[in-house]
């Protein structure tokens with residue numbers, strides 16, 4: 001009977017697998033790379049417009065959710081291609097739905113960004129508010 005590995009060894013292995021997955025995503029997925037660049041741009045904007053600690057928490061949370069959703073979308077696309085490598089109407093619908101979920105949250109993220117930044121832009125650049 002194979003020796004059961006300790007709880008800690010198993011957890012460390014899980015972290016190593018997850019880090020490997022994150023590296024694959026960052027290296028190979030253009031859409032995720034775009035999201036990361038946008039994440040850096042809004043982080044710069046956060047410093048520039050001196051957003052509050054609560055706004056930082058919201059902004060970092062939203063960036064994290066967008067990147068995580070993009071990663072899950074990629075996993076669904078790869079799974080769909082592996083299970084059914086040829087064109088199929090249902091595979092198309094499955095991929096569209098996965099992409100649609102990311103898109104819906106991206107719209108929410110943009111609205112949240114506008115709510116945070118529009119008053120600051122008007123105050124700093126137009127002296128209003």
Ligand SMILES: Nc1ncnc2c1ncn2[C@@H]1O[C@H](COP(=O)(O)OP(=O)(O)OP(=O)(O)O)[C@@H](O)[C@H]1O
Nearest residue numbers: 031077084085086087088089091092093095096099
């Ligand atoms: N096997 C397929 N059968 C039917 N339609 C497909 C299939 N593969 C892709 N499609 C259609 O093409 C769209 C784009 O699919 P694709 O896998 O290229 O994703 P993508 O959004 O371009 O992702 P990425 O650029 O990250 O690879 C899908 O949303 C779907 O409508």
